[in-house]
Every structure is written in C-alpha cells, then in structure tokens.
Amino acid sequence: MGAYAMTMSLTEDQRDCYQEITNVAMGQAADRLARLLNVYVILPIPKVNMISASELHMALAGTTVSDNVSAVCQGFIGSGIAGEALLVFNDASFSDLAQLMNYKGPLDRHGELELLMDVSSVLIGACIHGLGEQIEVSFNQGHPVVLGQHCHVDDLVKSGNHQWSQTLAIEIHYEIEDVNISCDLLLLFTEDSVAKINQQVDYLLD
Amino acid sequence: MALPVLICDDSSFARKQMKRALPEGWDIDLTFAGNGLEGLEAIRQGKGEVVFLDLTMPEMDGYGVLEAIRKEDLPAMVIVVSGDIQPDAQERVKKLGAMAFIKKPIDVKKATQILTEFGILSEV
Amino acid sequence: MTKPGAEFGEMHWLMDVLQSIDVGLVILDRDYKIQLWNSFMENHSGLCPDDVHDKPLFESFTDIPETWFRQKAEPVFELKTRTFTIWEQRPYLFKFKNSRPITGRSSTMYQNSSIMPLESIDGTVNHICLIIYDVTDIAVNQKDLTNANGHLAYLSQIDNLTELLNREFWEKEFKREHKRCIRTSTPCSLVMFDIDNFKTINNNHGHQAGDEVIRTLASMVRQTARETDICGRYGGEEFSILLVDTDATAATNFTERLRKKVAGLVVNIEEHEIQFTISAGIAEYSKKFEKPSLWLEAAEKALTHAKNNGRNKTTVYQSKE
Numbered sequence: 095m096g097a098y099a100m101t102m103s104l105t106e107d108q109r110d111c112y113q114e115i116t117n118v119a120m121g122q123a124a125d126r127l128a129r130l131l132n133v134y135v136i137l138p139i140p141k142v143n144m145i146s147a148s149e150l151h152m153a154l155a156g157t158t159v160s161d162n163v164s165a166v167c168q169g170f171i172g173s174g175i176a177g178e179a180l181l182v183f184n185d186a187s188f189s190d191l192a193q194l195m196n197y198k199g200p201l202d203r204h205g206e207l208e209l210l211m212d213v214s215s216v217l218i219g220a221c222i223h224g225l226g227e228q229i230e231v232s233f234n235q236g237h238p239v240v241l242g243q244h245c246h247v248d249d250l251v252k253s254g255n256h257q258w259s260q261t262l263a264i265e266i267h268y269e270i271e272d273v274n275i276s277c278d279l280l281l282l283f284t285e286d287s288v289a290k291i292n293q294q295v296d297y298l299l300d
Numbered sequence: 301m302a303l304p305v306l307i308c309d310d311s312s313f314a315r316k317q318m319k320r321a322l323p324e325g326w327d328i329d330l331t332f333a334g335n336g337l338e339g340l341e342a343i344r345q346g347k348g349e350v351v352f353l354d355l356t357m358p359e360m361d362g363y364g365v366l367e368a369i370r371k372e373d374l375p376a377m378v379i380v381v382s383g384d385i386q387p388d389a390q391e392r393v394k395k396l397g398a399m400a401f402i403k404k405p406i407d408v409k410k411a412t413q414i415l416t417e418f419g420i421l422s423e424v
Numbered sequence: 425m426t427k428p429g430a431e432f433g434e435m436h437w438l439m440d441v442l443q444s445i446d447v448g449l450v451i452l453d454r455d456y457k458i459q460l461w462n463s464f465m466e467n468h469s470g471l472c473p474d475d476v477h478d479k480p481l482f483e484s485f486t487d488i489p490e491t492w493f494r495q496k497a498e499p500v501f502e503l504k505t506r507t508f509t510i511w512e513q514r515p516y517l518f519k520f521k522n523s524r525p526i527t528g529r530s531s532t533m534y535q536n537s538s539i540m541p542l543e544s545i546d547g548t549v550n551h552i553c554l555i556i557y558d559v560t561d562i563a564v565n566q567k568d569l570t571n572a573n574g575h576l577a578y579l580s581q582i583d584n585l586t587e588l589l590n591r592e593f594w595e596k597e598f599k600r601e602h603k604r605c606i607r608t609s610t611p612c613s614l615v616m617f618d619i620d621n622f623k624t625i626n627n628n629h630g631h632q633a634g635d636e637v638i639r640t641l642a643s644m645v646r647q648t649a650r651e652t653d654i655c656g657r658y659g660g661e662e663f664s665i666l667l668v669d670t671d672a673t674a675a676t677n678f679t680e681r682l683r684k685k686v687a688g689l690v691v692n693i694e695e696h697e698i699q700f701t702i703s704a705g706i707a708e709y710s711k712k713f714e715k716p717s718l719w720l721e722a723a724e725k726a727l728t729h730a731k732n733n734g735r736n737k738t739t740v741y742q743s744k745e
Binding site: 107110111113114115117118119120121122124125128129134135137138139227228298299 | 311314383384387405
Binding site: 211220 | 513
C-alpha cells in the first residue's frame with residue numbers, strides 16, 4: 095500500500111504544471127462566461143491534489159459555504175484520459191444569474207435548471223477544451239446529468255461505492271465581481287487516467 | 301550591456317515556458333521571481349527594465365505590482381502574461397500602465413513580435 | 425486512407441453510417457436554415473431532406489420555442505462552445521410521436537440534444553450541428569422510479585389498517601406542530617381518544633370484527649376531520665388528532681360530534697351487529713408544554729379522566745394554575 099501511494103503522488107513540478115495549465119483553462123472558461131454575462135469573473139489559484147475516495151466528500155464539502163446547492167455532472171474522454179466535471183452552484187446565486195442572463199421566466203425549479211444548464215455548458219465545455227488543448231488531447235464531452243437541485247452538498251455524491259482508491263482532483267472556484275454568484279468546478283479523473291495524463295504533463299515539463 | 305529582464309510568475313513551469321518564448325540570441329540579464337513581492341523587489345534593484353508579469357499570484361498579484369511600479373515611478377516596461385484573458389482584465393492592466401498583454405498559453409512568436417513593435421529588440 | 429480510391433470509399437461508408445445511425449443529425453447555418461437532415465430525422469418527422477432543405481428551422485417546426493433555442497445555440501456560434509439540453513428541461517426539441525407500439529410507454533419521444541460548433545477553414549463558426557438522442561426509455565424509467573419512491577415514502581407514513589398516519593410519522597408531525605405553536609400564537613388542540621371496552625369486542629366477536637370496528641372508526645375520523653387536521657393511529661385502538669387553528673372549545677365541539685356519531689353507529693359484521701363508544705381527552709396547547717411529551721401527557725390525563733367517569737365522554741384538560 096505504501097509503495098502504491100508513493101507512485102500515485104505528484105511531484106512538485108507536476109503539481110505546479112497542473113496548476114498552471116488549469117489556470118489557463120479556467121481563464122478561457124471565465125472569458126466565455128464574462129462575454130456571455132458581460133461581467134468580470136474573479137479567478138483564484140486552483141487546487142490540485144491526489145485524493146482518495148473517502149476525501150471526495152471533503153473536497154465537495156470544502157467547496158461551498160452555503161447549505162443548498164444545485165449540481166451538474168458531465169463526463170469527458172479522450173486519448174485514454176477520462177474523467178468527470180462537477181459544477182456545484184450555490185442556490186443563492188440564481189436570482190442574480192437570472193438577471194445577468196436576461197432570463198424572463200419564473201425562477202422556479204425549472205427556471206433554475208435552465209440557467210444551470212446554460213452556465214454549465216459554457217464553463218465545463220471551455221475548461222475541458224482548454225485543458226485538452228494544452229496537453230494535446232481532444233476531449234469528447236458526454237451528456238450532462240443533473241445530480242440534484244436544492245440539495246445538501248453531502249447528498250450530491252453517494253459515498254462508499256466508488257471503484258477507485260486514489261485519483262487526481264482539480265478544484266476551481268469561480269466568483270463574479272459585484273454580484274452574489276459563486277460556483278465550484280471539480281474535475282476528477284479516473285484512476286487509470288492518472289498515469290497517462292501525468293505522462294502528458296511530464297512531456298510539457300521536459 | 302545586457303538588458304535586465306525579469307520574469308515574474310508563481311509557477312516554475314510558466315517561468316520556463318516564458319523563458320522559452322524569448323527571442324534567441326537576445327542579450328539579456330535574466331532574473332526570475334516567484335511572486336509579486338519578490339518581483340517588485342527585483343524591479344527596485346534594477347533587475348527588471350523589461351518585466352513579464354503574471355496576474356494571478358500569491359503574496360502580491362500582478363495588479364499590485366503594477367500599482368506599486370506606478371506609485372514608486374519605477375523604470376520598468378511591463379508586459380502582462382496571463383491566463384486571465386477576460387476583456388476586463390486586459391483593459392485593467394493597460395490602465396495600470398502595462399505596455400502589452402500576452403495570452404497564456406504563450407504563442408512563441410508573440411513575445412518577439414511585441415518586443416520588436418516597441419523597439420526593444422531593434423539592436424538584435 | 426492513403427489511396428485516393430480508398431479515401432472515397434471511406435467517405436461513402438461514413439455517409440452511410442451517418443444516415444443510418446440511430447441518432448438525429450441536423451446541420452443549421454447562421455440563419456438557422458436546415459442544411460443537413462439525416463434518416464433518423466426523416467423517419468421520425470416524416471419530412472424528407474428535400475422538404476426541409478434551406479428552410480428556417482422555426483418555420484418547419486413551430487413547436488420549437490425560438491427564443492429558448494436561440495439562447496442555447498447563439499453561444500455555440502459566438503463562443504464556439506458545445507451546449508446541451510436535457511429532457512428534464514424540455515421533454516423534446518422535435519415533437520416526434522412514439523414509434524414503438526409494444527415497448528413504448530410515452531406518447532412522444534423524450535430527447536436530449538447536443539449543439540456543436542462546426543468551424544469553417546477560416547476558424548469562424550457559420551454552421552452548427554444538432555445531435556438528437558432518443559432518451560424515452562431513460563426518461564420513462566426515471567419517472568417510474570420517482571413515482572415509486574414517492575409511493576414508498578407514502579407507505580412508510582401510513583398505517584395499513586386505518587390508512588391514517590402511523591404513530592412514527594404522526595409523532596414527527598406532532599413535534600413539528602409543537603415547534604410551530606411555540607413560535608406562533610394561533611391555538612392548536614390535541615385530541616386523544618380510544619374505543620371503550622375494546623377487549624370485550626375482540627373477545628365476543630373475534631379479532632377480525634375488532635379490526636373492522638377500528639377501520640370503521642378511522643373512516644369516520646377522516647370524514648369528520650378537516651384536511652389540515654393531522655390524524656393518526658396512535659396504538660391498537662387509540663387515535664390521536666391534532667386540530668390546528670382550533671381552541672379547546674372548538675375542539676370539544678369537534679370531538680363531541682365524532683363521539684355522538686360513533687355512539688349512534690351499528691357495524692354489521694357477518695351475523696354480528698356491533699355497537700361501540702369512544703372516550704376522548706383534549707388538551708389545548710399552552711406555553712407550559714415546553715416539550716411535546718408534556719402536551720401529550722396532558723391529553724392522556726384528560727382521556728383517563730373520561731374513562732374513569734363512565735366512558736363515552738369527552739374531557740378537556742384543565743391546567744391547575
């Protein structure tokens with residue numbers, strides 16, 4: 095187990111490289127969102143970690159401050175690298191978001207679903223594309239799945255039945271300047287992808 | 301005399317990428333800084349007549365560095381190199397006195413093109 | 425791929441695949457005019473490519489809400505990003521009738537769709553591709569599951585025999601109502617009642633007759649109570665009702681009405697004619713009931729008082745202060 099954990103950890107250079115390429119990818123995604131909503135998106139430094147299945151809940155719980163969230167999950171795959179992108183939206187964000195998106199309908203569950211889908215399409219798509227471009231992998235996106243609306247962040251992902259022990263996680267927090275909108279994007283790669291994506295990153299580091 | 305050039309970025313990978321994008325055979329005295337505070341100190345010591353500056357950094361971000369340069373009237377020509385490519389970000393740094401903006405990931409030809417444009421590379 | 429002849433052959437195969445794939449493919453230009461329409465679309469819409477070619481999408485398919493669709497498609501042109509719609513948002517983009525008489529359980533096809541940018545050589549996006557997936561099975565199963573879960577949740581709250589709330593769920597509701605009473609000043613009364621000499625009914629007529637008596641009483645409770653009242657089977661022959669927005673006087677009226685109805689009732693079970701009575705205790709919420717259990721005790725005390733004073737009676741709990 096000890097030796098296994100060793101091989102699954104990231105070197106400082108690798109972590110630095112992941113952080114940098116994520117930075118660039120999230121910048122591209124923020125640019126799309128900024129153009130869509132006509133706002134400025136605040137970009138903090140992303141977190142890159144190897145996490146174990148038991149830490150997934152902590153990673154999720156650590157992302158948001160509010161109790162009630164809505165979330166969309168979307169798979170991506172390309173050149174032997176696969177994973178899922180999870181976008182967790184603070185429910186308090188919807189009223190400001192509706193205004194920025196010029197959404198005229200009633201802001202009920204259905205209205206919020208529309209907004210959630212529109213924003214997640216743009217954010218997840220651009221981020222995955224940006225990452226792929228830098229590591230020279232063309233990712234194909236699966237269809238988005240709504241994991242829940244108005245639920246507690248703990249209830250988003252069922253615990254205890256994950257088929258992996260440790261994998262690469264990238265956490266990105268987005269906030270929009272001057273309005274009450276915040277969301278978190280978690281990119282989680284499959285365990286099998288880690289070696290392959292590390293290889294792409296090492297190639298960049300060379 | 302070699303031109304003092306500073307690359308200020310919190311990512312060592314990004315610093316390396318930037319170094320690679322500099323024109324070949326350019327006679328410079330290159331310094332690296334890992335955050336805004338370090339970068340500002342280097343500029344004060346005259347190590348950054350030309351500065352390639354990242355925006356998102358711990359300690360002091362790129363905006364902070366630009367403000368300090370302006371406040372202390374330091375002789376630095378700043379080219380912002382950032383992944384934050386929102387129109388607003390580009391506008392803000394220009395207002396704070398940045399000379400140019402290079403988008404990450406860096407297009408290798410872009411640095412040379414900008415340096416030539418501003419006459420910094422004329423003697424090469 | 426290397427020989428020109430082989431390349432042409434591959435193109436031909438690809439076109440065949442795109443035509444026969446069980447997924448809808450539509451290509452739209454910048455004015456939303458249809459440029460490509462594969463067999464999936466032709467088969468389900470009944471319109472052949474010639475019928476729709478170069479026609480604006482919104483003219484040929486008036487079901488598609490134009491503003492909504494543009495909101496999904498414009499970012500694809502402008503930001504070169506893929507967008508998605510799911511059936512939970514809108515069951516379908518194109519209204520296609522169910523084409524499966526045996527296994528199809530929905531009148532229309534549920535669809536997910538994906539809108540993809542198609543870049544020209546100069547890097548601009550002048551066309552988008554619409555991919556339509558038939559997700560009817562998934563949607564119908566999901567709906568079944570939601571209904572089943574809803575039904576399970578209902579079952580876990582209901583007492584089998586009486587179809588009133590079971591004790592566990594009633595107590596949950598009671599605790600919530602208690603909390604609400606603490607916050608607000610509207611009155612609320614708790615009624616506990618049970619069947620007098622229920623053991624004798626069981627002994628004389630059998631347990632099935634006893635069950636029938638309980639069932640009859642429960643249906644009488646349902647008829648007498650308002651929709652907002654919270655009625656539960658508290659134990660074997662004991663019942664509990666929370667009368668919201670009701671003071672002790674109104675609660676007494678309600679309980680007396682029920683008691684008299686029951687007393688006048690004859691339950692016919694096979695050859696037996698069974699008559700029975702109930703005794704009830706009422707406690708209106710007061711501030712000194714700091715815990716739900718204290719409130720419950722008060723109503724139980726009143727019920728015991730009614731029992732000890734000859735049965736077939738209603739007693740209201742009187743505070744000693």
